[in-house]
Amino acid sequence: MKNNILNLGLTNCIKLVAVVLIAISQYAWAGDFNLPDLGTPSDSIMSPTKEKEIRDSIINQIYEYDLVMSDPIIADYIEQLGYRLAANSSNPKAPFDFFIVNNNVINASAYPGGLIVIFSGLFLKTESESELAGVVAHEIAHATGRHISRAYANIKKTMIPTILGMVGAALAAQYSDSRDAPIAIAAATSALQQQSMINFTRSNEYEADRVGISTLKKAGFNPMGMAGFFGTLLSEQPIDKKYHAPEYSRTHPLTINRVSEAKNRAQEASVSEYTESELYPFVKERIRVLTKHIEIDSINYYRKLFNDKDKADISNAELYGHALALHHANKNSEALAVLKPIETTNQTALIIAILEANIITALDWDKGSKMFASFYKMYPENPIVIEPYIQILVKNKNFKNTKKARLLARALVQLYPQNANYYQLLAVTNQNASKSIEANEALAMKQHIIHNNYRAVRILKNILKDDLDYYQRARIESKVTEFESLITAKERTREIMEEKTGRRRY
Structure with a gap:
């Protein structure tokens, strides 16, 4: 298949x-x-x-x-x-x-x-x-x-x-x-x-x-x-x-x-007091880094920013952004040095700790993975902990890590069954575990979540061509029946045309 x-x-x-x-x-x-x-x-x-x-x-x-x-x-x-x-x-x-x-x-x-x-x-x-x-x-x-x-x-x-x-x-x-x-x-x-x-x-x-x-x-x-x-x-x-x-x-x-x-x-409508999240400036800097097309552009942005500012005026969020940019450029020792002085609060402590764990994982995988394991014990249902934990396990493939990553990904889609990205992650972890049927089933679920049921059915029908046990076949046939009822006429026409012209995008 x-x-x-x-x-x-x-x-x-x-x-x-x-x-x-x-x-x-x-x-x-x-x-x-x-x-x-x-x-x-x-x-x-x-x-x-x-x-x-x-x-x-x-x-x-x-x-x-x-x-x-x-x-x-x-x-x-x-x-x-x-x-x-x-x-x-x-x-x-x-x-x-x-x-x-x-x-x-x-x-x-x-x-x-x-x-x-x-x-x-x-x-x-x-x-x-x-x-x-x-x-x-x-x-x-x-x-x-x-x-x-x-x-x-x-x-x-x-x-x-x-x-x-x-x-x-x-x-x-x-x-x-x-x-x-x-x-x-x-x-x-x-x-x-x-x-x-x-x-x-x-x-x-x-x-x-x-x-x-x-x-x-x-x-x-x-x-x-x-x-x-x-x-x-x-x-x-x-x-x-x-x-x-x-x-x-x-x-x-x-x-x-x-x-x-x-x-x-x-x-x-003015009010004397209002509440703003301390996460806002950190997320803003995260977006700034992740939307740069060239990693060095982010680093240069922060270097110029810091050159133009007094040290006392540099915010914790800007330091966070600089550390993230350095991490993405694989300058992890420098990133860790930039991150260390950042003052944390109850709202920002976790995202700063996750970045630190990612940086340390790049320098010492065993040490970093232990940090993620401890975070997971404290926050077993938090996606901002679980997803990066899965990602580091996927990058360091062995039997133990592959099994753990798969279990975490399955837990993630159970917690957030409408998140298409988590089904993609589940597909990767299943494939790494040589579970091709489950991998493609996860991809079909992703297509269903993003409202492309025609593709979901195609994937599931391809799975049915494989040697399945009774329970696998019954489960997949049930999904085929459910998803086929959701296919729109326009979706079917478009997908058939793409198949004929070789323009299929998946």
Whole structure:
């Protein structure tokens, strides 16, 4: 049976085109991106079923092209922030999913079905957790206000919208020193030729500001966070229209009146005390390092930063980022020296300890693995501990480590059964243990989680060709029956076409 694990990589150009095609919330698309029929233009609002179909399709694409920042510390942080805000929104029972996308564009997107996507570039642009929370609260308000559903409901199904041309141009500039630049520029040109945008109305934006500020206050953040960040973006809008404003300003138009009204509302809702996580600056520096294409760029960033600052002004989070950059460049002794002086708090101690353990593991595997084992005893259900523990076990293959890694990965998917990345990790650990049936079964589960049931069924049917025992066959046949019932007509058509043309992406 063909091993699917070895065919998981995607080139930068494919990822780039995928970002250009799917990243911005004010657009929908059809055809190769397999979104469902949105109904007729006369529909005033989409049904929850159609919302879910679009949400599932977009989640499939952002996983398909490896756009999600799946680092457990980053993913856990944005989920906790998002859920804290959603619980204090105008519809606290509404389902939401929160992702950070690895791209330097300054934007955030809300999609039908409660899908919120934050670009890494926007995260890095914020100066406080309340500013970041302000953006997320604004997007949540668009979702709970059904602004997105109303906008999408009016798209003709024959339209093939694309993102704003300047986003493509920004991406082309981002990769202009690579061989992928021509593809990026082509994508930008295509985007410039399309005018099928979905814009939120002015009243939508004002309503999202008002509701979002209320959510910020209820969630215990500084209500001025949203207005402050919008004011920063407004101040950076060029007077000369031939220069490009930050993408968020283009998809969520900012005016002096709108920002002023947001500030007035925030002042009315002002609080004497608010709570921000001490993790925010550390996660921000982690994103800064993990989104650099060249490792030395991160190191040079921190060296220049420290040269321009007095030693007393260097933050613990910046030291953390520098140590992480050095670790990723395999300068582990230097990384350990940078990390040692960092002062920890109850909130930051674990992520700092995990970085230290990773660094020590690179220098002395036995010592580092013992640190991870002790962390696991203290935090047996924490993914930011379990995932890196599995990763170090996978890198040092022997019978004992392979067995332990497999057990941990199985525990991880049991704890978090809706996390696609953990099924990928389970597939790797099963393959290392020469459990090819279980490995491919895990890959099928990953495809199911990201709403690609056609592929999941293909993988499972391939497994059925093998010599299985009674229980394995019964389990897999049951999944085939379940997943086949979930395959959409458009998904089936797309996959058949890809098989015929040899364009299958897995």
